[in-house]
Amino acid sequence: MFMEIKFIKQKIVTVWIWVIILMRACDGVDISCPSECTCRSTINLEEENALRVECTQGDMQSIPVDFLDHKAEIVIISAPPGRPNYLTIGPIFTQPTPFVNLRELHIVNSNVPSIGQYSFWGLQNLRLVNLTHNNLTSIGADNFRGLINLTELYLDFNNIEQMPSETFRHLTALKILSLPHNQISALVPRLFRMLAKLFFLDLSYNPLVDLNPEVFKDIQQLQIFKCRRCLLQRVNTQIYHLVPHLEELDLGENQFKYLTSDEFISLKKLKILKLDGNQLSVVVDNMFGRNRELRVLSLARNRLALLAPASLTNLTSLVHLDISHNKIDRFHLQTFAPVVNSLKTINFSGNNLPLNEISIVLQVLPQIHEVGLANLSLNEIPVNFFTYNEHLVSLDISWNKMLTFPYKLLTKTKFLQHLDISRNRLYTLNEEDLQRLEAIASVNLSKNHWRCDQCSAEAMLVYMTTTVLNMTIRQLKCHSPLRLRGVFFGDLNLDSLELCATTHEAQMSVIAGLMLLCVAILAAVTTALCCSRRRAAHYYTNEEKRREHEHEHPEELLGRTDLGSVATIHAPVHLMTKGS
Numbered sequence: 001m002f003m004e005i006k007f008i009k010q011k012i013v014t015v016w017i018w019v020i021i022l023m024r025a026c027d028g029v030d031i032s033c034p035s036e037c038t039c040r041s042t043i044n045l046e047e048e049n050a051l052r053v054e055c056t057q058g059d060m061q062s063i064p065v066d067f068l069d070h071k072a073e074i075v076i077i078s079a080p081p082g083r084p085n086y087l088t089i090g091p092i093f094t095q096p097t098p099f100v101n102l103r104e105l106h107i108v109n110s111n112v113p114s115i116g117q118y119s120f121w122g123l124q125n126l127r128l129v130n131l132t133h134n135n136l137t138s139i140g141a142d143n144f145r146g147l148i149n150l151t152e153l154y155l156d157f158n159n160i161e162q163m164p165s166e167t168f169r170h171l172t173a174l175k176i177l178s179l180p181h182n183q184i185s186a187l188v189p190r191l192f193r194m195l196a197k198l199f200f201l202d203l204s205y206n207p208l209v210d211l212n213p214e215v216f217k218d219i220q221q222l223q224i225f226k227c228r229r230c231l232l233q234r235v236n237t238q239i240y241h242l243v244p245h246l247e248e249l250d251l252g253e254n255q256f257k258y259l260t261s262d263e264f265i266s267l268k269k270l271k272i273l274k275l276d277g278n279q280l281s282v283v284v285d286n287m288f289g290r291n292r293e294l295r296v297l298s299l300a301r302n303r304l305a306l307l308a309p310a311s312l313t314n315l316t317s318l319v320h321l322d323i324s325h326n327k328i329d330r331f332h333l334q335t336f337a338p339v340v341n342s343l344k345t346i347n348f349s350g351n352n353l354p355l356n357e358i359s360i361v362l363q364v365l366p367q368i369h370e371v372g373l374a375n376l377s378l379n380e381i382p383v384n385f386f387t388y389n390e391h392l393v394s395l396d397i398s399w400n401k402m403l404t405f406p407y408k409l410l411t412k413t414k415f416l417q418h419l420d421i422s423r424n425r426l427y428t429l430n431e432e433d434l435q436r437l438e439a440i441a442s443v444n445l446s447k448n449h450w451r452c453d454q455c456s457a458e459a460m461l462v463y464m465t466t467t468v469l470n471m472t473i474r475q476l477k478c479h480s481p482l483r484l485r486g487v488f489f490g491d492l493n494l495d496s497l498e499l500c501a502t503t504h505e506a507q508m509s510v511i512a513g514l515m516l517l518c519v520a521i522l523a524a525v526t527t528a529l530c531c532s533r534r535r536a537a538h539y540y541t542n543e544e545k546r547r548e549h550e551h552e553h554p555e556e557l558l559g560r561t562d563l564g565s566v567a568t569i570h571a572p573v574h575l576m577t578k579g580s
């Protein structure tokens with residue numbers, strides 16, 4: 001009964017959908033669509049019909065605006081990488097009949113050299129303009145006249161150098177301004193005037209060298225600011241006073257050498273801070289004391305030798321910490337005290353850290369879910385390494401020197417779901433290893449020293465054909481023997497494999513041993529012969545014999561003459577080994 005009702009309901013729904021489609025088809029009788037484009041109706045956010053036009057074949061010389069339906073809400077003109085368009089835009093969408101419904105306009109990869117005055121005049125519904133990957137060199141206020149409801153403007157990947165004062169003054173509703181990958185070298189005064197609602201600004205990959213604090217007076221609602229690789233050596237902290245609502249700050253790949261302890265003192269709402277790829281050599285005490293809401297902190301790829309004992313003070317909400325690729329060789333345990341209950345991911349990769357330093361930190365981080373241990377020259381990891389990290393879900397031990405799969409270690413990490421052990425020196429996996437691997441959802445085993453002979457590869461080939469590991473193993477490449485180097489496991493079968501390297505090697509070593517023995521016997525016989533001759537020659541020189549005797553026991557000689565100094569030489573060595 002219940003099932004029947006459900007069925008009928010479904011029927012009604014299908015019929016209704018058909019009615020809508022037919023209505024739309026009637027509606028669309030007068031839809032015109034240029035031959036190089038596709039035009040279709042979609043449901044927009046307000047659940048209304050929205051006409052969407054896409055011209056994405058490339059090689060266009062002009063926009064076929066006369067053939068475009070003036071009711072279009074979304075227009076996408078782009079080109080595949082090898083076939084760019086060569087387009088210009090003037091007021092084509094406003095005259096003679098304006099595209100009054102136009103909400104989104106994308107003109108991408110089209111070598112547009114400039115926008116032209118009043119191009120968007122009267123397009124009151126336009127919310128988003130996407131002109132990424134063009135050849136714009138300058139923009140000005142007149143380009144954007146009339147875009148009173150525009151909220152998003154994307155100008156990434158152009159050649160913009162010039163932006164005069166008040167360039168965006170007509171865009172009073174703008175919330176997102178994206179300008180990465182241009183040639184902007186200065187922010188002129190009042191550049192962002194009238195952008196009071198702006199909350200996202202991306203200036204990354206521009207040769208700015210310096211940020212003019214003055215321009216930030218006009219964008220005090222900013223919440224996300226990115227200036228990655230802007231050639232910055234410092235930021236005038238006055239800027240941070242002007243944008244107290246900032247939640248995300250990306251200053252990665254700049255040239256910061258030093259940050260003061262009050263650097264970020266005004267950014268009390270900060271949640272994400274990226275300082276990776278700079279030249280910081282120290283994180284001083286209390287540096288983030290006022291950033292109590294910080295959740296993500298990246299300090300990767302700097303020159304840090306040490307985190308000061310109080311460098312993470314007050315970071316009780318920190319979830320992700322990336323300190324990979326620095327020069328850290330030890331920790332102060334108290335550094336991590338503030339984050340013990342919050343930290344979920346930590347990346348130690350590429351430091352000079354011995355495992356015992358890492359293990360001490362992991363012992364105080366019971367909530368940890370993700371650990372990065374790549375590029376640490378690890379040969380093995382002790383079995384009890386993750387004893388205190390029972391929530392471990394993701395582990396990266398790539399780019400190390402592991403010879404054997406850490407089976408025993410991983411039997412204790414019950415919830416592990418992601419394992420990257422690529423670029424190590426594993427040469428085989430036995431059945432136990434493979435069974436453990438089967439229970440891990442994503443595994444990367446590539447770029448290891450897989451040995452493709454019957455002994456080493458047998459279990460792997462069996463698992464390749466019968467289990468969930470099939471795709472993972474299929475894509476591995478043999479490293480030895482030389483004959484099979486680079487061959488995919490997927491192209492192997494057991495019969496075509498060589499005999500086991502181990503038995504082969506054993507045979508070889510027996511032969512080699514025998515040969516060595518022969519050589520040794522021969523050598524012994526020859527030496528004996530020689531010696532007896534020499535002795536015969538020097539039989540009468542007593543002096544010679546005495547000297548030989550002295551050289552046999554040099555320590556006796558040392559002991560007799562200077563015992564004290566030997567003792568003092570040895571003492572510090574002993575202390576050092578004890579201390580390390």
Ligand SMILES: *[C@@H]1O[C@H](CO)[C@@H](O)[C@H](O)[C@H]1NC(C)=O
Pocket residue numbers: 076078106108130132154
């Ligand atoms: C801009 O257009 C390109 C090509 O259609 C698209 O891939 C990209 O996501 C668009 N960007 C935005 C922010 O919509």
Ligand SMILES: *[C@@H]1O[C@H](CO)[C@@H](O)[C@H](O)[C@H]1NC(C)=O
Pocket residue numbers: 111113135137159
């Ligand atoms: C892009 O603009 C520059 C400067 O105006 C010009 O030299 C170059 O030829 C333009 N490139 C294309 C593909 O139009």
Ligand SMILES: *[C@@H]1O[C@H](CO)[C@@H](O)[C@H](O)[C@H]1NC(C)=O
Pocket residue numbers: 124125148149
């Ligand atoms: C666009 O902005 C004008 C002026 O602010 C406003 O009257 C109008 O309602 C807006 N249009 C839409 C569709 O929001």
Ligand SMILES: *[C@@H]1O[C@H](CO)[C@@H](O)[C@H](O)[C@H]1NC(C)=O
Pocket residue numbers: 286288289290292313314
């Ligand atoms: C840590 O936060 C507390 C409470 O907001 C504050 O009083 C203290 O000064 C902060 N510590 C540092 C080092 O800024």
Ligand SMILES: *[C@@H]1O[C@H](CO)[C@@H](O)[C@H](O)[C@H]1NC(C)=O
Pocket residue numbers: 300322324345346347349370371372394396
């Ligand atoms: C460090 O490891 C974390 C977690 O495994 C990862 O999300 C992050 O991308 C890594 N960082 C770098 C620089 O590789």
Ligand SMILES: *[C@@H]1O[C@H](CO)[C@@H](O)[C@H](O)[C@H]1NC(C)=O
Pocket residue numbers: 349350374375398399
């Ligand atoms: C390991 O180091 C190499 C060389 O520096 C680097 O290319 C690679 O990205 C690093 N891998 C990880 C996971 O850190």
Ligand SMILES: *[C@@H]1O[C@H](CO)[C@@H](O)[C@H](O)[C@H]1NC(C)=O
Pocket residue numbers: 398422423444445446447
């Ligand atoms: C596996 O690791 C290799 C080498 O580190 C890398 O090139 C590859 O992209 C990784 N594959 C996946 C699926 O993560």
Ligand SMILES: *[C@@H]1O[C@H](CO)[C@@H](O)[C@H](O)[C@H]1NC(C)=O
Pocket residue numbers: 465466467468469470471
């Ligand atoms: C190969 O693995 C996939 C999942 O990765 C599984 O759905 C499929 O059944 C496996 N094939 C064989 C032959 O086991």
